[in-house]
Structures are given as structure tokens and as C-alpha cells.
Amino acid sequence: MARGEDRHDHSQTRPKGRLAAARAALGSTKTRAFLRLLTSVGAGRTQEILRLLPFVVMALVALVDFGSGPTYGLLPLLALGPAFASVACGLGRTTVIGLVAMALCVVLGLYNDILWMPRTNITMVAILGVTVASVLASAGRLRHERQLADVRSVAEAAQRVLLRPVPRRAGPGIGVAVSYTSATAEARIGGDLYEVVTTPHGVRVIVGDVQGKGLEAVETAAVVLGAFREAAHDEAKLQGVVSRLENALTRELSGEQFVTAILAEITELAEITGDTSITVINCGHPAPMVLAADGRRWFADPPDEALPLGMGSLKASEPEPHQIPFEPGDQVLFYTDGVIEARDGTGQFYPLPARAYLLNGADPQHALDALRADLLRHVGRPLSDDAAMLLLRQRAACPAASSAA
Incomplete structure (x- = not known):
């Protein structure tokens, strides 16, 4: 009986092992590159x-007409040639x-021997008309493609100005990765924003x-990012x-518009505690997910959440920051609600905590790319909302350095 149970257990675990291996193979960098190549080809x-x-x-049409003769009257089908030509x-x-x-x-x-018959003449006129219409349709399609290419180039230029590439390293031993997916199919930017700057503070x-x-x-996001890039260097405190x-935003926004945001500051406290912490002010934004080096995971909910930006006049007191531990080997994932509110075909939300293991890769950017790919697979269609993710990883201390210390 025990042997039968053992065989039964092994038969259940083997498919899981093969499934995990298949997922790992599909998630590898080489496999993704190969799939992109196949898609382009x-x-x-x-x-x-x-x-x-x-x-x-x-x-x-010509072969069939040669074989069957004028009985079936296939000559009008020759107009399909110029009709299909207008497509590509x-x-x-x-x-x-x-x-x-x-x-x-x-x-x-x-x-x-039907060249001068009325139906043949009508067929020739039809072919001529379809050809003229196809040429006009092809001209319109090419003009639309050129306009779309211009719009994409403008969007890419706007993205480079608005959402600049973040540094792969920020501060001593902090890895940074970012991912952005716009909900608009032909756009590269939207209403989500992110930025990482290294300042004297x-x-x-x-x-x-x-x-x-x-x-x-997009205009509001540009206002927020412009103000942040300037204030991050000037203000000594995060509240400033x-x-x-x-x-x-008070000068720019009108009506009941607002911006949910989370601001974080990483400072070295070696002279006091010997570790690094993250100071966070949450302005109505989803709490970041912390992945500790020992495997623990939790969402860093603020004890006192501030109002979204643009609604500060409704609250007299300043927002209170709180601390998130950021030890060597820890990771913190910041994201927008487009990630956790993404639904699959059955209406199930994306299970971000259950997919956190995808962030354990050696390279932060590759790990975040794997999480983004899994998010798109979960949805199975274009996202209904923009989705931005920013990952901070504290480099683990070297064993030699730890022993020397």
C-alpha cells in the first residue's frame, strides 16, 4: 500500500515538475528573444x-477558365486581383x-471567342473600376500608415522627455528596474508616471x-514629473x-481632478543603525509590496495615508512619512492600480502576491520583465488601464565583507 501511494505521489509530482520546467524555459531570456524573432518573421x-x-x-481563375471554357463565366473573378492588391x-x-x-x-x-460580347465588355469595365478604386484605397492606406508612423515617432519622443530612462543603479548597491504598459494600443505613454533621481538628500x-x-x-503627468525633478533636489524633507x-497641481488642475502618488526616499543610516531604510509618503496610492531576503512578503500600508495630490486643501495637517525596512537582499515593488486591477477573461484580478516569486531573478530588470509578461498572459488582451511598475533591490552584502565587519 505504501509503495502504491509512493507511485501515486510521484505520478502527481512529475507533471508539476515538467510544468515548472516548461514555464522556466518559456520565461528565459533566450526563449523570449526566439519568440520575438518568430513573431517578426x-x-x-x-x-x-x-x-x-x-x-x-x-x-x-485563368487556369479554371481555360479548362472549363465560357460556360461558367469566371472572368468577373479577375477583379479579385486588384481588390486584394489594395490590402498590402x-x-x-x-x-x-x-x-x-x-x-x-x-x-x-x-x-x-467572347471578347466582343456585352458581358465581357462589362467585365473589363468592372476590372477597370475595381483597379481605380483599389489604387485610391491603397493611396489612402499608405497615407494613414505614414501618419501613424509620425504619431508613433512623436509618442516615442514624448516618452523620452516625459518618462526618461531610469538609472539601473541608484545610490550604493541599489538596483532599479522599471516597466510601463500603456492601455492605448498605439500609444507609448499615458497617465501613469515614475521617476528616480539621486539628490544630496x-x-x-x-x-x-x-x-x-x-x-x-499626459499633461498632468508632465506637470507632476517636472515639479518633482526640481523639488527633489531643492527640498531637504520629503514633506517639502x-x-x-x-x-x-493647484495651479494646473481644475475641477475634481487628482493624482494618486507614492514618494520614497532612501538614505544611508550606517552611522546610526548600520542599515538602509526607505522613507515613504503615500498619497492615496496602492501600498508597495516588500519582498524580504528571508522570503517574507507584505504590503507596506501607511499608518496615516495622505490625500491624493491635488486635494491637499481638504486636509490641514502635513502628510506623515513612515519607514520601510530595506535590508541587504530586500526588494520593494512600487506599482499603479492598473497592475492589481487587471482582470482575466473570468473577471479574476491579477494575483500579485502569488506571482512575487517571479521577481527573484538575478537581474532586476529581467525579473520585472518576467512579471510584466505574466501580467499580460493573465489578461490575455490589451490592458484596460495603464500599468507601471518600479522595482528597487538592495544588493546583498558579500560574505567576506560581512565577516570582516
């Missing part, structure tokens, strides 16, 4: 197939395909989410940075 091959499709269709071909190629269709119509009409971080979407949200952001 597949997209290029699809374009080439679409360009060849008009010739294939016209060739099939340029102006010149579409025109050539239309001329080929017209030439095939003449050749088949002579072969079947320490490393200062902001992660925020602007209420609303569209260009107005919050006040500067509040003043900047």
Missing part, C-alpha cells in the same frame, strides 16, 4: 503572402495587378497615477517635495 511572411495573393487568385500593395504594384487582370480578361476572351522616487486618460492625463507637487 511571421509578420513579414504574412505581408509577403498578401502581396502574392492577387497573382495567385488571378492565376487560379503599393500604388505601382496595384496598378500593375490591375493591368495584368485586364490583359488576362482580353486573352481569355479571345481564347473563348538621498535617492528619491515617485510613482503615480493621474485620474483620467488621454492627452489631459509633496508640498511643491501640491502647489504645482
